[in-house]
Amino acid sequence: MSTVHEILCKLSLEGDHSTPPSAYGSVKAYTNFDAERDALNIETPIKxxxxxxxxxxxxxxxxxxxxxQNTAFAYQRRTKKELA
Structure with a gap:
């Protein structure tokens, strides 16, 4: 019985390390980012x-x-209002 327990403990502790920790739990940067375009895309539906x-x-x-943050600054420049 202790052998099964030891194997299970090893499996849960070792895990799969093929993916770097930085790949989890964060939003990746949008590759075609344009703050002015995003500000316009937000301004239009609000209006x-x-x-x-x-x-x-x-x-x-x-x-x-x-x-x-860059989109919020661009929105503020366009509309003279804070994006809150």
Whole structure:
């Protein structure tokens, strides 16, 4: 019985190390990023009568933190309003 326990402990502790830890739990930078285009893509649905939340969510959730910050600055330059 202890042999099975030892094997299971080894399996759970060793795990699969083929993927680097940096590949988990983070949003990757969007390769075709353009802050001005993203700001426009956010501004347009906000200005419409019924806010298109899906477009806004898809734009912001597929960007890295740095890209979201750049988009927020571009939005503020365009509209003179903070993206909050």
């Amino acid at each position: 419409t009568k019924s806010v298109d939340e899906v477009t806004i969510i898809n734009t912001l959730t597929n960007r890295s933190n740095e890209q979201r």
